[in-house]
Every structure is written in C-alpha cells, then in structure tokens.
Amino acid sequence: MLGRVRPAGAVVLIETAFAKVNLALHVRRRRGDGYHDIESLFVFVDSGDVLRAELRDDGVLALSIDGPFAAGLDDGPENLVLRAANSLKLYAWPTPALANTDWGAQFGANLYLTKNLPVASGIGGGSADAAAALRLLNRLWRCGLDDAALCAIGETLGSDIPACVISRTLRVEGRGEALAPLDLPRLAGTPILLINPGIPLGTAPVFKGWDQHDRGTLDSSSLAAIIDSGRNDLEAPARALVPEIGAVLDTLDAQPGVLLSRMSGSGATCFALFRSGADIDAAHQAIRRAYPDWWAMRGTLR
Ligand SMILES: C[C@@](CO)(OP(=O)(O)O)[C@H](O)COP(=O)(O)OP(=O)(O)OC[C@H]1O[C@@H](n2ccc(N)nc2=O)[C@H](O)[C@@H]1O
Numbered sequence: 001m002l003g004r005v006r007p008a009g010a011v012v013l014i015e016t017a018f019a020k021v022n023l024a025l026h027v028r029r030r031r032g033d034g035y036h037d038i039e040s041l042f043v044f045v046d047s048g049d050v051l052r053a054e055l056r057d058d059g060v061l062a063l064s065i066d067g068p069f070a071a072g073l074d075d076g077p078e079n080l081v082l083r084a085a086n087s088l089k090l091y092a093w094p095t096p097a098l099a100n101t102d103w104g105a106q107f108g109a110n111l112y113l114t115k116n117l118p119v120a121s122g123i124g125g126g127s128a129d130a131a132a133a134l135r136l137l138n139r140l141w142r143c144g145l146d147d148a149a150l151c152a153i154g155e156t157l158g159s160d161i162p163a164c165v166i167s168r169t170l171r172v173e174g175r176g177e178a179l180a181p182l183d184l185p186r187l188a189g190t191p192i193l194l195i196n197p198g199i200p201l202g203t204a205p206v207f208k209g210w211d212q213h214d215r216g217t218l219d220s221s222s223l224a225a226i227i228d229s230g231r232n233d234l235e236a237p238a239r240a241l242v243p244e245i246g247a248v249l250d251t252l253d254a255q256p257g258v259l260l261s262r263m264s265g266s267g268a269t270c271f272a273l274f275r276s277g278a279d280i281d282a283a284h285q286a287i288r289r290a291y292p293d294w295w296a297m298r299g300t301l302r
C-alpha cells in the first residue's frame, strides 16, 4: 500500500512490508553453494510491517523500531532495512564523482519500522522489510530504478527479497531469484489466517534437516492443483525442531470452512485459507480463545 502524509513540513513516505506466504514449497536439490533449488507458490497478505521514511540532507541513515515485535530486533547496520538502504545508495551512486565532495549527503533518511510480524517465522518479515525499504527509498530519493533493478539489489541480501519487492502472486524457482507472475483465479481476496506458536525458527537449520529426497515438481496451474498435490517439504524438518507446529496444523485443519492449511516457508507460522469471511471470523475467535499465547493474524490475499 502506498501512502503519503505531511507532518509539519516534512515529507514522509509509507510502504507496507506485506507478509509472505508459501502456499506450497517443494525443495528439489541441495546445491554446491549451500543453498537449495526450490519451486514455490508465493502469495502476499494485504498487511504486515509498516515502514515510514523521512528525507535527511546529511547523508545519515537512522532506523527506529516500534510495534509488538520490536523487542530484541537490532536497529543497527545489520538490520535488513539498513542493509537494503545502504545497498540501494551504493547501486544508484556507486562512486563519488569527486573526492571531498558531500557525495551522498542528500541520500539520508530517518526510517521508522513498525514490527507487526514475528521474527524468524517463515513469513519473510525481514525480507519484506528490506523490499519495502528498497521501494520506499527508490521513491524518496527519486532513483528511478525499475523492479528488475530493485530485485537485483534484493537478491544480494536474501533469497526471498526479490519476490517481496514484487509482493504479488508468483511462482518462484532457483534459490528464490527466478520469478514468474501468476494470475490464479479465485486467489486474490481469499481470507487467510496466520498462526505462530510463539517459537522463532531459523531458516538455515530447517533446510539442513531436509532429507534430500526429491519428491517432485510443483503443479501451480490452479489453486486446486496446489491444494491437492502441493506440499511443504520443509514441514518435516521444521516439526522435528518445533513439535508445536503439529498442534497448530491440527487446530487449523479442524476449523470449518478451510480450503487449505499448511506451514509457510521454514516455519513455524502456519496458515489456512478460508471459504468465507464468516468462516475465518469464527476460526480466528475460537483459536484466540483456546490458545491465547499463539500469535494470530487475519487478512486477505493481494
Ligand atoms: C524458506 C523460505 C521460503 O520462501 O522462506 P523463509 O522461511 O525464510 O521465510 C526462503 O527460501 C528462505 O529465504 P531467505 O530467508 O531470504 O533465506 P536467505 O537469507 O537467503 O538464506 C538463509 C539460509 O537459508 C538456507 N537457504 C535459503 C534459501 C534457499 N533457497 N536455500 C537455502 O538453503 C541457506 O542455508 C541460507 O544460508
């Protein structure tokens, strides 16, 4: 969502870092470079983290973080928002034209991140934040870069970031950089419920636990094919590390009106797509009552 507000003279641009969900995730091969070739159907929820940026004229990039998952997230240079901002600056202005100029002075910003998504949870919060920073600063600094250039920058920072730059339904291959837009009927507007048992789970150990058995290609020709023959090959290794994922999936499966329930990414967040707004309302309330410690977010697919 793009927006613009004008507090007391300053221009502040806003981007949503849309939550990413893997409707299916097939792991095909462990590669020599330590990554895995995947085939995945990426969709995006209409809400997530929120990033605001205000122009500075001294070249400094500063980040502050608030929101329910701000605690424990470092606002220093390792944060993916600042790594993305610095990469964009270097890409757009690779070298100062002259030594001792104030090169880059106009490319500073105060960045404000509202962290609504749990960290290390399989819904790409950090990747979505980095992608939102690229889209936002591309506008704020008037870089004029197209999506392909922003994806190329994003790819150097994380496998999921190119897809998050686009934030529309995509079939994704390679380690995450090969993107094919998909327009699947009946998908946009579908109600989705995300549930996380409150246990962070790193991506690398889950890939490491994959049994290296190639279970075959992903048929992404229709939602029915994704429901009937799609899988998440990372579910077994994730459940071995976080057994609570089993309880989350059982709970989602048991809700009336579920079209599809599955784990997203490397976990531990699981999702369910629902037939109707009434069905998701009932499920959301029931799960919040029964499991008050679980994180729950409802939205609709973009
Ligand atoms: C599993 C997925 C599915 O969308 O999402 P998340 O669970 O992270 O949300 C992605 O492939 C995660 O992408 P991302 O989180 O950007 O991973 P990166 O930072 O690039 O890599 C972190 C680590 O995960 C492993 N990794 C990642 C991507 C990939 N295709 N193969 C891998 O083996 C590698 O061990 C790598 O060192």
Ligand SMILES: Nc1ncnc2c1ncn2[C@@H]1O[C@H](COP(=O)(O)OP(=O)(O)O)[C@@H](O)[C@H]1O
Pocket (backbone or CB within 6 Å): 073, 078, 079, 080, 081, 118, 119, 120, 121, 122, 123, 124, 125, 126, 127, 128, 129, 130, 201, 202, 203, 265, 266, 267
């Ligand atoms: N802005 C950010 N939001 C979340 N995590 C971040 C951010 N910047 C850096 N990270 C780091 O990236 C790692 C992956 O985070 P995240 O993208 O939330 O995981 P996942 O893709 O599994 O949902 C975390 O361990 C965290 O320390």
